[in-house]
Amino acid sequence: MVIPSDFGAYHIERVAVGDFKSNTYLVRHAPSAQAILIDPGGDPRAIGDLVERDGLSLHGIFLTHGHFDHLSAVAALNERFGVPCCAHEAERQLIRRAPTYALRLAGHAVEVPRKLQLFEAATQILKWGDQEVRVLPVAGHTPGSVCYALAGVIFTGDALLYRHFGPTDYPDSDRQQLQKAVKLLIESLPEETVIFPGHGRPWSVSEARTWLSETDID
Secondary structure, three states, X not given: OEEEEEEOOEEEEEEEEOOXXXXXXXXXXXXXXXXXXXXXXXXXXXXXXHHXXXXXXXXXXXXXXXOHHHOOOHHHHHHHHOOOEEEEHHHHHHHHOHHHHHHHHHOOOOOOOOOEEEEOOOOEEEEEOOEEEEEEEOOOOOOOOEEEEEOOEEEEEOOEEOOEEOOOOOOOOOHHHHHHHHHHHHHHOOOOOEEEEOEOXXXXXXXXXXXXXXXXXX
């Protein structure tokens, strides 16, 4: 099911896809019809058709982290649209191992993304067309987990879900590091900012601050 939202000049469509109902986000800058995809998992044909439905110009694919359920559609979309896939350098090995984890945990094959562009500094500005997206570090769920922020919205991947920290039971996870990063993130954002997580429903920074105040942190 596609769930659309409008935030000023940006139109966001959320699609829960794949075996683990991971959220894929199509972010469109309405005045220019320029767009990006964030964490495209699941059916690449359906996601690609969503991009082409309104004649959008896709400028890139952004990964919050390298788990296979958030990138399983990337290789096909790379080929269909010829656009790069951006992720943090620390996710390189996890992205390369996506086929192994997909077979082990979901019983099907996943291709490694093509046109991979890795950035090293976690806090920076990435360009897409005439637009910019701010990258914010939230290591802990995975070593190179990041958030992508636009005016009024932030995409947190699996670092922060609705009323939950992301899971930290993976070999390279660090629960204390994640909790510290998420706490700093929530405290740094305007309270009206809408959080779009890697799974589940959106919520606001205001709601997250209330939840955080009621939560025991290691």
